[in-house]
């Protein structure tokens with residue numbers, strides 16, 4: 204056949220257009236369409252199945268199969284090859300259809316003579332509303348152009364079916380999606396909680412309402428003006444980034460610019476319009492082509508580039524007719540946002556009342572979006588690689604941010620089980636809330652400090668509800684990350700003052716900027732690094748760029764004028780680094796002493812213990828600091844040499860491994876001997892079993908995400924530390940991979956609630 208490649212289907216499209224505009228009822232026109240397709244694709248058969256109530260596909264028109272099977276042959280979604288195409292919402296291209304395990308023989312159709320089959324779903328508004336298939340007697344494989352062409356024709360059929368209401372819209376159930384089968388995805392918990400709502404694609408998909416153009420010149424003009432708008436918006440972005448963004452951030456925008464101006468890409472779009480498609484259909488067509496290429500490419504760099512092209516098609520679509528972005532601030536229904544990945548600022552764009560969960564194809568627990576989501580109490584499940592391929596806007600989604608599971612289009616059983624879990628969780632939360640005013644004292648009367656980690660003002664707003672003693676870790680970098688430019692000293696001062704004001708004398712430990720690694724500031728010049736976690740980050744940046752660190756210290760000192768200030772430095776690897784940082788602080792304190800407002804009344808200066816090397820200098824360090832706080836996330840990463848952001852290895856070693864416990868005990872022992880306060884503020888402080896072990900190791904001051912405070916408090920109130928102590932210290936000598944089971948058994952035997 205001549206093929207219906209991107210430049211050749213003009214004739215067919217013109218004929219289809221005549222049919223669409225012509226007389227006759229919808230079924231007659233559908234018959235005419237399948238006849239035209241069969242003729243054009245030199246196929247012996249072309250059949251159109253439409254969706255009826257109850258997820259059934261009914262044969263509506265055929266060229267080639269027995270005519271009396273029309274309206275008789277019915278297949279359930281998932282049944283036979285046609286049902287499979289509908290259920291998966293994917294084209295199927297088979298040279299020997301009958302040998303396919305899904306093949307379901309329907310004698311009334313007479314299709315046993317046909318060997319090859321090419322079928323594609325008919326989609327409307329992202330929903331499968333039917334299947335279009337061609338068949339040939341010979342065993343042939345259909346070309347990519349033919350697959351694309353059939354998809355284009357399916358767009359036209361979709362238009363006919365809905366404009367003529369060939370099937371009542373009520374027959375398409377609302378809960379059914381693109382692929383209609385329930386789908387379950389395992390991911391990773393990035394932020395705890397349970398959330399349910401309808402899917403909203405962060406990167407919206409292109410919806411084609413009219414596939415065939417009635418006025419080619421007009422469609423070309425629409426396309427061209429959208430292209431111009433896209434190009435100028437990308438150019439503007441680049442100009443803005445030239446001053447603010449440097450190096451690798453700029454590269455991303457340069458790549459966008461390159462693609463937006465890419466002649467090949469633009470030519471393809473124009474050719475598609477020239478072939479008779481509307482601008483929307485042309486963009487979709489070219490995007491489908493990019494996606495098909497993406498599937499075959501394994502090279503991560505190239506895949507990334509192609510996915511930029513994919514994003515660009517979405518952006519172009521948004522520029523058609525001057526349409527703008529979806530209104531993220533006003534969502535109509537409870538919503539689950541689905542994205543490849545997103546920045547913290549983008550998350551903050553969404554309407555908080557309606558945003559129930561986020562599902563990411565990528566993302567790690569320590570990514571900005573995850574940290575901010577935890578602060579907001581929005582559950583996030585990440586690393587769901589194929590989520591975007593399986594979800595359609597409007598699909599019901601249940602997000603289990605306790606176990607890292609996502610349920611797409613769930614059946615009744617799953618929905619009921621999920622509602623039960625939500626109820627249980629609400630009861631748990633109520634139970635924790637009831638504990639709020641109880642003093643933080645263990646069962647055997649040991650006073651404890653239960654603090655929370657924070658970083659956004661919203662955290663402080665919620666602070667009074669938590670029953671926490673204070674903020675044990677204020678991650679100042681979050682404020683830097685959610686901005687498009689470096690906050691000035693005044694702005695920082697104002698922010699820190701507000702934190703201190705709102706906390707009303709309750710303790711807050713500010714951590715100085717911990718950027719680098721995966722926490723990149725778009726406006727800070729950094730070179731791409733091979734091992735960013737081991738690279739130029741945290742205090743290393745602060746000491747190499749003293750002006751940056753000093754401006755932050757100045758803001759902190761000014762904000763705390765006349766009151767107490769506690770601050771700590773991240774990633775200190777040797778005493779000399781602490782001394783250098785302290786020197787910068789002293790300069791700011793001297794400066795503040797000469798100012799009208801004066802210095803803070805008291806300054807407590809500490810370090811985080813995150814790099815194992817500093818543990819060997821603790822006797823020296825403890826002479827110089829006022830306190831220390833163990834950052835177990837990084838400490839564990841460096842101790843075991845496991846990248847905390849790499850899912851392949853991040854769980855390889857247990858947080859309850861004897862060697863890590865021994866290290867933590869060692870730190871505690873040094874501090875006890877030196878009489879210096881010590882705390883722990885990594886993720887393990889917020890896990891009841893781990894926190895129980897920490898109590899046994901001597902830790903009394905914990906700082907955790909607010910979400911986990913209730914659980915840890917419940918555990919602590921039920922724990923008899925005197926009994927725990929010997930047991931846990933004994934476990935440090937174990938040779939096992941983990942002592943988790945032993946700790947669980949201890950908790951059970953001693954009625955400790957974990």
Ligand code: PEP
Nearest residue numbers: 834835836837884885886
């Ligand atoms: C840590 O490393 O444990 C820590 C608390 O810091 P962050 O998670 O912000 O790196």
Ligand code: MG
Nearest residue numbers: 813834836837
């Ligand atoms: Mg850290």
